[in-house]
Amino acid sequence: MSKRTDRKFALIGGGGVRTPLVVFGINESAEALGAGEMVLFDPDAKRLRLMTELGRAIIAKENGSLRLREASSIEDAVDGADFVLNSIRVGGAAKRAADEMAAIEHGYPGQETTGPVGASMALRTVPVAIQHARLVERGSPDAWIVNFTNPAGLITQAIRDHTRVKVVGICDTPTELFHNIAHALGAALSDVVCDYAGLNHLGWVRGVQLRGQDVTDRVLNDDAILNKLYSAPLFDFDMIRALRLIPTEYLFFYYSRRRALENQRRQGSSRGAEVDKLNQTLIATLDGHMRSGDGDGAIAAYASYLNRRSGSYMRLEASAGSAFDADAAFSVDPFRVASGYHRIAVDVMLALCGARPGRIVVNTQNQGAITNLSPDDVVELPCAITENSIVPERVAPLPNAVLGLVQSVKSYEHAAIEAALTGSRPTARKALLIHPAIGEWEPSAALLDDLLHPTCGHC
DSSP states (O other): OTTOSOEEEEEETTTSTTHHHHHHHHHHTHHHHTEEEEEEEOSOHHHHHHHHHHHHHHHHHTTOOOEEEEOSSHHHHHTTOSEEEEOOOTTHHHHHHHHHHHHHHTTSOOOTTSHHHHHHHHHHHHHHHHHHHHHHHHHOTTOEEEEOOSSHHHHHHHHHHHOOSEEEEOOSHHHHHHHHHHHHTTOOGGGEEEEEEEETTEEEEEEEEETTEEOHHHHHTOHHHHTTSSSSOOSOHHHHHHHTOEEOGGGHHHHTHHHHHHHHHHHTOOHHHHHHHHHHHHHHHHHHHHHTTOHHHHHHHHHHHHHHHHHTTTHHHHHOOOTTOGGGOOOSOTTSOSSSHHHHHHHHHHHHHTSSOEEEEEEEEOTTSSTTSOTTSEEEEEEEEETTEEEEOOOOOOOHHHHHHHHHHHHHHHHHHHHHHHOOHHHHHHHHHHOTTTOOSTTHHHHHHHHSSOOOOOO
């Protein structure tokens, strides 16, 4: 299978700002992937054009051979594809920003994948994601859907439960934490093995081995090491030691809800609002470069955008700092970083092609790996990924300290999927009631009114 040179890769949501990273990754590994063509689809014609032109400039600069084109329709994009990458944002960045501000006004932190905003995103995205998956089911029944779309675990669950396609959900958050742990230990990632388990944006490292030696206590008891694990000061180290678990960054919106909300209110903004502004500036800048034929200038502007966006991550929520201060920007080549959005996608696809089997954390069917959850639940676990196969590692049962939280969030996911597909308002309110970061009935009516007011669809 890995000898092929004609594989088709489709990206639904190709007008998204991370598309050029994925184009770079697939082009860089085109020979190993057997990639012949990549096709982008997005309902926003301007953004689709810009991302296609920028992608072609990147391929040309790298002397690549990957063919990149715009799709004339979503069917054109997915028909005959070997891999379909799903990266949509129904309502666009502006809807994310509006949802986050609505949540803040109602007394909840505004974060696009957790709490009320994650629920709103799920309710409007599930039907669209399933519709797209059914097109893949008809046009490319042997294809893998690689789901980027947030909330990634919930959307992957919905696709798995309501279609027959092969689907895997990906997120770079666990791998990023593994890299940070290795860096804090002064070691290569290949020398570190992390025992990890949970759901998407709700996972924990439970143990760390360095060259076969258990160094969990060393990590937990060293403030200098813990201080290097996150992009901003998120967690009290005494809490981490009390749990004996290293949480991924999104647990901040469960463990420190009041702090996150207070910082957002103090700043008068949210990450989504700041990203929306940054994205608008990027699109205008790219348009100018592309109209003048300045591909290198467009690539440089895009790299600067990525560094500014990545360097500011979680700053507003953790400390009420301005999200995009100049001193927050990274100064790296964002295309060639060791981890990130495009790296995890390419690693998963290389493994599924049989070109480079590996142990990778993905969102997939539990299959009994976590005994506290249903075998059919989509969970986030290290998996042995080989040609056309994903097998999750069997892990120890979830500890009591997090078991209830995980089970509650999983129950919320199932209720949110049901509400999205039936359009039932009481079921949507039930989902909010079950969600441990919301957990109230009376406020849910007004909250839903503000979150679900009509908006135009947009990938």
